[in-house]
Amino acid sequence: DGxxxxxxxxxxxxxxxxxxLSCEQNxxxxxxxxxRQDPGQGLRLIYYSxxxxxxQKGDIAEGYSVSREKKESFPLTVTSxxxxxxxxxxxxxxxxxxxxxFGPGTRLTVL
Amino acid sequence: xxxxxxxxxxxxxxxxxxxxxxxxxxxxxxxxxxxxxKQPPSGELVFLIRRNSFDExxxxxxxxSWNFQKSTSSFNFTITASQVVDSAVYFCALKGNTxxxxxxxxxxxxxxx
Numbered sequence: 001d002g003x004x005x006x007x008x009x010x011x012x013x014x015x016x017x018x019x020x021l022s023c024e025q026n027x028x029x030x031x032x033x034x035x036r037q038d039p040g041q042g043l044r045l046i047y048y049s050x051x052x053x054x055x056q057k058g059d060i061a062e063g064y065s066v067s068r069e070k071k072e073s074f075p076l077t078v079t080s081x082x083x084x085x086x087x088x089x090x091x092x093x094x095x096x097x098x099x100x101x102f103g104p105g106t107r108l109t110v111l
Numbered sequence: 112x113x114x115x116x117x118x119x120x121x122x123x124x125x126x127x128x129x130x131x132x133x134x135x136x137x138x139x140x141x142x143x144x145x146x147x148x149k150q151p152p153s154g155e156l157v158f159l160i161r162r163n164s165f166d167e168x169x170x171x172x173x174x175x176s177w178n179f180q181k182s183t184s185s186f187n188f189t190i191t192a193s194q195v196v197d198s199a200v201y202f203c204a205l206k207g208n209t210x211x212x213x214x215x216x217x218x219x220x221x222x223x224x
Binding site for chain 2: 042044048050058088092096097098099103104105
């Protein structure tokens with residue numbers, strides 16, 4: 001099956017901890033993206049990557065970090081510097097100029 | 112600046128009614144793309160349609176239809192004979208020269224049996 005997987009589905013973090021959200025795709029897409037969604041809100045772009053070993057900050061990158069060592073994988077780390085990390089996180093991928101396809105999301109809660 | 116406005120926060124209809132979701136966008140780019148996504152309660156965004164700025168033809172796919180009007184910068188989405196399974200949050204989005212996808216705030220559609 002071709003698609004995008006995200007894990008875990010639910011994640012709980014204590015204050016001051018870093019956590020890493022996984023995103024994997026087997027669609028052979030060049031571009032991958034991370035979005036944050038807060039209740040009742042649209043999606044905001046955190047980071048994106050158009051090729052391996054390269055990525056750019058989105059609109060709300062502070063407190064987050066990413067890596068793109070493989071075409072299939074684009075993990076997101078939520079660091080302790082992110083003051084309000086509780087949110088729904090969505091990963092997406094696309095061919096460079098085409099529509100984005102989304103994974104099932106990870107719901108992060110800070111305890 | 113690029114912006115997408117979905118003025119309808121929530122819409123509630125009874126099954127079999129037709130419903131139109133409005134989307135108004137702002138961009139200075141001459142080439143751009145517009146999208147609609149559906150977000151059911153499970154949370155995953157489902158791609159519905161992509162339209163480029165040079166193609167103003169309306170599109171119909173089953174009970175779904177889209178009306179793109181550059182003159183009013185609108186890209187409205189109509190569901191004909193709505194069903195309970197259509198209940199979801201619907202997002203309109205714009206992609207211009209930056210390559211970034213700009214989302215509207217979303218419209219929550221509730222279809223009651």
